[in-house]
Amino acid sequence: MSEDRNKILEETIKRLLRRGAITNLQKIVNKTHAADLSVVFRNLSVNSQRKLFDMIVDYEQRAVLLSELSEYTFTDFIETIEVEELLDVFDHMPADDVADLIADLPPEKADAVLEKMKTEESEEVEDLLSYDDDTAGGIMVPDFVALSEENTAREAIESLQKDFPDVEMPFYLYVVDEHERLVGVVSLRQLVVVKPGTPLRDFMTTDIFSVKTDMDQEEVAKIVARYDILAVPVVDDNNRLMGIVTVDDVIDIFRQEATEDMLKMAGVGEEFVETQSVVSSTRIRLPWLFASCIGGILAFFIIGHFENTLKQVTYLAAFLPVIMGMGGNIGTQSSTIVVRGLATGRLVADDLRNVVCKELCIGMILGIIYGGLIALAAQIRFGAELNTAMLAVSVGLAVLSSMSIAALVGSLVPMVFGRINIDPAVATGPFVTTSIDIISVYCYFKIATQLLGL
Amino acid sequence: MSEDRNKILEETIKRLLRRGAITNLQKIVNKTHAADLSVVFRNLSVNSQRKLFDMIVDYEQRAVLLSELSEYTFTDFIETIEVEELLDVFDHMPADDVADLIADLPPEKADAVLEKMKTEESEEVEDLLSYDDDTAGGIMVPDFVALSEENTAREAIESLQKDFPDVEMPFYLYVVDEHERLVGVVSLRQLVVVKPGTPLRDFMTTDIFSVKTDMDQEEVAKIVARYDILAVPVVDDNNRLMGIVTVDDVIDIFRQEATEDMLKMAGVGEEFVETQSVVSSTRIRLPWLFASCIGGILAFFIIGHFENTLKQVTYLAAFLPVIMGMGGNIGTQSSTIVVRGLATGRLVADDLRNVVCKELCIGMILGIIYGGLIALAAQIRFGAELNTAMLAVSVGLAVLSSMSIAALVGSLVPMVFGRINIDPAVATGPFVTTSIDIISVYCYFKIATQLLGL
Numbered sequence: 001m002s003e004d005r006n007k008i009l010e011e012t013i014k015r016l017l018r019r020g021a022i023t024n025l026q027k028i029v030n031k032t033h034a035a036d037l038s039v040v041f042r043n044l045s046v047n048s049q050r051k052l053f054d055m056i057v058d059y060e061q062r063a064v065l066l067s068e069l070s071e072y073t074f075t076d077f078i079e080t081i082e083v084e085e086l087l088d089v090f091d092h093m094p095a096d097d098v099a100d101l102i103a104d105l106p107p108e109k110a111d112a113v114l115e116k117m118k119t120e121e122s123e124e125v126e127d128l129l130s131y132d133d134d135t136a137g138g139i140m141v142p143d144f145v146a147l148s149e150e151n152t153a154r155e156a157i158e159s160l161q162k163d164f165p166d167v168e169m170p171f172y173l174y175v176v177d178e179h180e181r182l183v184g185v186v187s188l189r190q191l192v193v194v195k196p197g198t199p200l201r202d203f204m205t206t207d208i209f210s211v212k213t214d215m216d217q218e219e220v221a222k223i224v225a226r227y228d229i230l231a232v233p234v235v236d237d238n239n240r241l242m243g244i245v246t247v248d249d250v251i252d253i254f255r256q257e258a259t260e261d262m263l264k265m266a267g268v269g270e271e272f273v274e275t276q277s278v279v280s281s282t283r284i285r286l287p288w289l290f291a292s293c294i295g296g297i298l299a300f301f302i303i304g305h306f307e308n309t310l311k312q313v314t315y316l317a318a319f320l321p322v323i324m325g326m327g328g329n330i331g332t333q334s335s336t337i338v339v340r341g342l343a344t345g346r347l348v349a350d351d352l353r354n355v356v357c358k359e360l361c362i363g364m365i366l367g368i369i370y371g372g373l374i375a376l377a378a379q380i381r382f383g384a385e386l387n388t389a390m391l392a393v394s395v396g397l398a399v400l401s402s403m404s405i406a407a408l409v410g411s412l413v414p415m416v417f418g419r420i421n422i423d424p425a426v427a428t429g430p431f432v433t434t435s436i437d438i439i440s441v442y443c444y445f446k447i448a449t450q451l452l453g454l
Numbered sequence: 455m456s457e458d459r460n461k462i463l464e465e466t467i468k469r470l471l472r473r474g475a476i477t478n479l480q481k482i483v484n485k486t487h488a489a490d491l492s493v494v495f496r497n498l499s500v501n502s503q504r505k506l507f508d509m510i511v512d513y514e515q516r517a518v519l520l521s522e523l524s525e526y527t528f529t530d531f532i533e534t535i536e537v538e539e540l541l542d543v544f545d546h547m548p549a550d551d552v553a554d555l556i557a558d559l560p561p562e563k564a565d566a567v568l569e570k571m572k573t574e575e576s577e578e579v580e581d582l583l584s585y586d587d588d589t590a591g592g593i594m595v596p597d598f599v600a601l602s603e604e605n606t607a608r609e610a611i612e613s614l615q616k617d618f619p620d621v622e623m624p625f626y627l628y629v630v631d632e633h634e635r636l637v638g639v640v641s642l643r644q645l646v647v648v649k650p651g652t653p654l655r656d657f658m659t660t661d662i663f664s665v666k667t668d669m670d671q672e673e674v675a676k677i678v679a680r681y682d683i684l685a686v687p688v689v690d691d692n693n694r695l696m697g698i699v700t701v702d703d704v705i706d707i708f709r710q711e712a713t714e715d716m717l718k719m720a721g722v723g724e725e726f727v728e729t730q731s732v733v734s735s736t737r738i739r740l741p742w743l744f745a746s747c748i749g750g751i752l753a754f755f756i757i758g759h760f761e762n763t764l765k766q767v768t769y770l771a772a773f774l775p776v777i778m779g780m781g782g783n784i785g786t787q788s789s790t791i792v793v794r795g796l797a798t799g800r801l802v803a804d805d806l807r808n809v810v811c812k813e814l815c816i817g818m819i820l821g822i823i824y825g826g827l828i829a830l831a832a833q834i835r836f837g838a839e840l841n842t843a844m845l846a847v848s849v850g851l852a853v854l855s856s857m858s859i860a861a862l863v864g865s866l867v868p869m870v871f872g873r874i875n876i877d878p879a880v881a882t883g884p885f886v887t888t889s890i891d892i893i894s895v896y897c898y899f900k901i902a903t904q905l906l907g908l
Contacts, residue, residue: 230684258709259794310771369740
């Protein structure tokens with residue numbers, strides 16, 4: 001539905017641009033939410049982008065538009081914008097988004113922007129830039145409401161009006177001591193419903209979920225999701241309140257992490273490549289296929305090694321696809337279950353033995369079922385010609401071993417990686433698939449040579 | 455980090471259970487957030503679960519625990535709980551969670567619960583149960599604050615204290631007309647900062663994002679994420695306010711949808727199977743492998759068909775793994791990019807031709823590069839023995855065709871499914887992989903027979 005709406009919006013805007021219907025464009029641009037405009041921007045020329053951007057009257061909408069652009073659209077578009085203009089927009093943007101965008105600017109432009117910013121603001125942004133991108137520090141906003149526990153509810157509300165007009169969504173008010181250390185939290189709702197004279201101390205919650213600045217963003221997101229809170233305070237090593245991470249950022253983190261995991265598992269790096277040009281997209285995907293190329297070349301040396309076997313029973317070749325296919329598919333099942341299970345917390349890396357044993361067990365059961373089925377099919381097709389049931393038996397056993405190995409390797413590798421804190425998703429791409437292929441092929445020829453007495 | 459903490463918690467609780475250290479257990483259970491307890495519950499016997507549950511003093515925590523349990527843990531555990539006890543817990547739970555849990559109860563128990571609920575509450579829950587699980591109606595909560603536009607800010611705050619003590623997180627107050635139709639929205643923050651005598655009409659926002667009760671939950675989640683709002687109002691066909699979907703549910707939806715997509719693409723159904731027994735997990739995974747089994751059997755009939763070719767040049771078999779592997783891997787790249795691109799909105803189904811052409815183009819470029827490389831390796835290994843370069847050329851062309859076909863099929867199928875509103879992720883599992891395998895094998899033997907003049 002919203003896809004259709006965007007398509008219509010895009011076509012309308014393109015038509016009006018062609019016609020040069022400025023007044024109509026201005027009307028549409030200022031009536032449309034900047035998040036929707038950012039989608040349309042992807043398919044416009046830089047020239048048209050610039051035209052539309054200048055039509056946006058509200059600087060907050062300009063700010064939203066800039067932060068919603070995909071990295072690639074942003075990089076091209078930003079070249080048309082002067083430093084001074086950029087500063088005007090940054091003035092209407094939360095500091096974490098400013099820091100993100102500055103990180104994407106060409107270095108000279110970034111320096112120029114930081115230099116010209118008001119000192120206070122620039123310090124805020126530089127502070128944020130000093131944290132690692134993927135940590136609580138890198139994603140927090142410094143816009144929060146911090147009050148002393150002596151304040152009453154009435155004073156807090158007054159202060160909200162006077163001192164913190166910029167804080168966008170103050171769901172929670174944080175209570176700090178004289179050293180800015182976090183001691184309590186009060187929700188806006190509580191503030192409204194208690195008697196105005198009550199000091200914060202009397203109704204604040206002291207049992208607070210907080211995170212350290214260097215905590216990985218995925219961990220932060222999990223905490224917000226688990227405890228259903230709208231924002232989590234970020235503190236430094238001395239428990240001083242540095243910023244908050246809000247729930248809207250948490251949504252982005254989860255979506256981004258899921259995308260990264262899927263791309264890594266498919267062996268396409270971790271950045272989304274579809275929005276890039278054919279050339280750069282090819283360049284990103286090229287190296288990931290190298291593993292499977294090397295594996296394939298290795299496989300033909302292995303099969304070359306069994307030259308004699310193959311010469312005597314040509315039909316052995318006919319079963320390679322089914323053996324590789326069954327192993328490949330069950331391996332993908334196992335590794336996907338493990339990678340996603342670890343990411344969502346349904347599996348924990350410490351349960352290594354249980355998880356892997358269970359997968360192996362499932363692989364063996366499914367291997368017996370499908371091995372039998374495929375052996376039967378092989379016997380029906382080739383039994384008469386060969387005058388022996390041993391080929392069928394070999395094929396069945398090869399399917400069994402391929403599926404068991406695939407379930408074992410497919411679950412073991414990501415579990416081990418998870419345990420030693422390497423991203424399990426990386427472990428599960430082409431490398432694992434390729435190793436399973438090679439081991440399966442080798443086992444197959446070994447079994448056949450043995451059983452057929454070649 | 456939080457994983458380690460849960461592990462420690464679990465071990466401590468297990469140790470105390472063994473020792474029967476009731477007092478210590480009570481202390482721990484009531485100090486721990488119910489969301490954390492729910493994780494520990496997975497690995498406890500029903501008996502121990504029951505013991506811990508009874509120790510929880512706060513009924514709200516009991517409610518959180520019940521709603522956080524995984525479906526399988528819940529099903530076993532709930533058998534120990536009487537209807538009356540369940541009602542006491544449901545009293546402390548938002549209506550949408552109650553509806554979700556009732557849907558998971560055995561039918562007799564569900565009926566008994568609905569019958570004994572207070573009429574008003576039971577109507578609320580039955581209303582929710584009447585919507586499809588995956589729609590806005592199925593996930594909304596009926597707990598919202600709705601006021602008339604005549605009300606002043608002061609009256610709104612008073613009403614918040616008096617009339618809506620149960621509404622958990624009133625970020626927004628909705629303004630409705632005499633027919634309960636949604637006409638505006640006011641944020642709690644606005645309410646606090648305007649002059650107390652101002653009527654809502656004067657500062658409410660009338661440009662509201664709202665969704666219909668039958669909108670798919672994924673669409674709802676995308677709207678909340680795109681516009682960075684904390685809750686979206688759900689209206690019926692007459693624009694009457696029925697409930698709201700809050701941002702914490704949106705997080706769950708995104709995580710659930712990502713998990714479902716990954717599992718579907720791996721061919722493991724869409725429910726998470728790892729938490730189930732070996733037998734039921736095997737049963738779920740069995741049918742998904744059937745496609746690849748049938749495909750494999752088909753492949754050996756195809757190869758059998760090229761019996762003559764194969765008898766004359768046995769070495770042809772050696773290249774099957776590399777041809778299938780390269781095709782399989784690039785096919786996975788393409789389909790993952792398309793499926794995730796469609797899910798995150800980076801790609802739209804209407805762009806079918808562009809996306810597929812681009813993928814085909816990338817597939818051909820990579821096919822030329824790797825085809826050349828593999829042909830070279832083949833010539834080095836087998837060139838001397840065979841006295842012809844034609845085998846190497848055949849292999850190179852087969853890799854090229856396999857990779858091009860894989861990129862084409864891998865992107866085309868999910869794009870087409872997306873366009874006709876079938877879930878693209880389903881389209882991308884074992885079916886696509888298997889079809890690519892079969893087409894690749896056939897092309898390979900066809901090319902080789904032709905070029906080698908067999």
